[in-house]
Amino acid sequence: MIKPGQILLLILILSVVFVACEQERDPCLQPRTVSTRILFQKALESDTGVIVSDSALPNAIVGVPDSPGRLIIGQTGKRLTLLPIVLSPHADSTRIYIIPxxxxxxxxxxxxxxxxxxxxxxxxxxxxGYTYHYFLNGLRTTNNNIDSAIITTPDVNDNVNIRHVKIYY
Known part of the structure; x- marks a missing residue:
């Protein structure tokens, strides 16, 4: 005859076996390609000082001028506020063009x-395998439409919640 203590022990052993057999999340599901995320902002002067707000670029075109065939990263029919850019793993600099x-x-x-x-x-x-992470040392812009640009977080890794660069129009 099985005693209540033995049933409890059997349930405990079975639950440990089921927990031990749980598979770990596949590490290859995390992103391998990291991107620099650019936030577009607008600085507006008011009576109380300068107000900074997110600014969406209407019908923006973004591309890489140094690529063969003038690679276009994005041509949006909608307003663009956040732009992810993949940096080159073969060079120490990457240049993009922006038509707001x-x-x-x-x-x-x-x-x-x-x-x-x-x-x-x-x-x-x-x-x-491996992926590349980057550390932003600096940036340079032309100032036809761009007022200024700053690096807010220089460490570019696989964290998708970080904004690395702010460009002010």
Missing amino acids: DSAKTGPFDVDTVTFYYQRRLAFISTAC
Whole structure:
């Protein structure tokens, strides 16, 4: 005859076995390609000082001028407030061009932003291999439409919640 204490012990052992057999999350599901996230903002002067607010670029076109065929990263039919840019793992700088409004394109409506950075390999796992993380050293912009740009978080890794660069129009 089975006693109540033995039933409780059997339930405890079975629950430990089920918990021990739970599979771990696949490490290859995390992103391998990291991106620099750019936030567009507008500085407005008011009676109480300068007010900074998120600014969406209407019909923006963003591309890489140094690529063969003038690679276009994005041509949106909607307003663009946040832009992820993948930095080159083969060079220490990446340059992009930004046309804030494709409806108004002239010779002085194109700005370029050049990112300068250090690359470093980051180990993911034996199954997934390596990826690159970056450290932003500086940036340079043209000032046709861009007022200024700052690096807010220089460490570019796989955290998608961080905004690395703010560009003020």
